[in-house]
Amino acid sequence: MTGCGASGDAHQDTRQPAAASGPLTDQEAAGVPGTPAGTASATPRPSGTPGARKTGQAMLPDAELTPVTGSFTARQKKYLHGRVPKNMDPAAVLQTGQEACQRITRTAAHDKDAAVGAIITGEVPGAADAIPTLCPKQKPLLAVAKTGFPDGTRTRPEPGTYRALTSSLNCTWRALDADGKVLASGPGPGGARKVTAKVPSGTRTFVSSGCYAWLPA
Incomplete structure (x- = not known):
């Protein structure tokens, strides 16, 4: 999905590009709390994904969740709780969430379906972890994303009609x-720009390719 900076996907021609970094406008910032002064905005992000929770991995206690300068907001501390491995800068973990x-x-702002697909x-x-605390205005997108599923193989899908987000x-x-x-398949010869799938009762496995993600129609 070009809307989130990816390349090479079959659906990329229909999505609007979105910047992965850089300052937000005042209107955008209203839904994305800012970075503490002198901390995450100046902290290079380490390789990998900071803040990924791993079973058995020691996490930084809440009392030690402090930036080099300034302070974290209550909302930012809530996001960082249990998310910062020891010996990692919490500002780097916060930066990852803010960038998401x-x-x-x-x-x-360009394509809500593209944003929902990126979450799915x-x-x-x-993104799914960051939205509830760091950009709560996007919770409606998260709620919609929870009703969908990604392209590929899905076992025991609920019967019904679904639309592809591509x-x-x-x-x-x-x-x-x-x-x-x-039991059913689609689309017909020549394809279709708007693909819907009617999943009948008795479906054990739903397999799709090149469809990016699915939502109930």
């Missing part, structure tokens, strides 16, 4: 029963 909020906010697929890492002509899908028999 920036990307989702800017993408949603994890294309913007950490307009690529490469999107195809199949609904299979427990024996692997095709």
